[in-house]
Ligand SMILES: *[C@@H]1O[C@H](CO)[C@@H](O)[C@H](O)[C@H]1NC(C)=O
């Protein structure tokens with residue numbers, strides 16, 4: 001994704017505000033830090049919180065989990081600790097039942113902290129309930145009873161140092177004991193890869209086998225990957241979204257067969273096979289969708305529109321979220337089966 005300077009794209013017509021990058025600001029993170037009662041994991045390479053018992057059984061991929069691990073390497077796991085630092089492509093087996101906002105070789109000995117807390121605080125539960133009701137219109141009465149907030153604050157990578165680039169992101173797990181949801185929030189992703197030989201990152205933490213974001217049942221079958229995972233594009237995570245807010249991804253995760261499995265269980269169909277891109281656009285296959293990269297002067301989901309609009313134009317598609325055409329950029333959304341799988345990206349207008 002391009003690291004261009006754009007205002008967060010709101011569901012109204014946008015004006016450009018130079019100097020503001022699309023990302024979730026720290027003010028929009030769930031409150032975090034020692035002041036909020038967070039526990040910090042030990043500064044240890046490939047370490048984590050160890051097993052934490054949780055007070056409300058958390059439904060995930062059909063099971064209820066009574067404990068979890070916050071792993072330094074950018075993921076929360078349910079069945080066992082994850083010290084693995086080079087992400088293997090989902091789906092993976094071996095009890096890797098994980099929610100992974102940013103699985104990569106974090107090294108909190110060098111810079112930053114990994115923080116977490118369980119919360120049943122009334123204001124946090126209210127906020128979490130409100131988020132679920134906002135993003136899932138089918139649950140207007142949802143009342144959260146338990147929330148986990150885990151934040152990676154200004155963490156750098158293995159092989160880096162106290163001056164190397166840092167990332168800040170957060171994962172929130174929410175449940176009422178029956179339904180469960182997760183929110184990924186990205187404030188700034190500037191590195192993607194640790195420098196261990198098996199990861200292959202460079203001095204800036206780029207290149208090699210880049211971070212993976214999504215979740216995985218651990219059965220070798222069910223998973224969801226945020227597009228761009230394990231590629232250089234993952235550095236632009238703070239510009240992508242499935243809820244119309246760059247840097248934020250929200251999923252229902254209790255019943256993976258419906259919400260997650262619907263996105264990618266079974267085979268991934270090659271949606272490019274039908275040549276959906278017109279006017280010389282090149283097609284990029286995605287999970288349950290496609291993206292047309294349009295030649296100069298064309299835009300639209302299928303590159304069907306030949307007019308350059310100097311001002312934002314919104315066009316509804318099969319996605320719940322509109323397309324925005326901005327000068328030099330367009331926000332493309334495509335629909336994947338199941339709620340939470342409308343995926344929006346900022347793409348260059350002219351490639
Ligand atoms: C959530 O709480 C509200 C207010 O207490 C209540 O009216 C509603 O029935 C609750 N929803 C569910 C699903 O229990």
Ligand SMILES: *[C@@H]1O[C@H](CO)[C@@H](O)[C@H](O)[C@H]1NC(C)=O
Nearest residue numbers: 021023165166187188189190
């Ligand atoms: C992200 O970090 C980079 C490198 O430190 C910095 O240049 C950039 O301004 C940051 N972006 C945001 C949105 O904070």
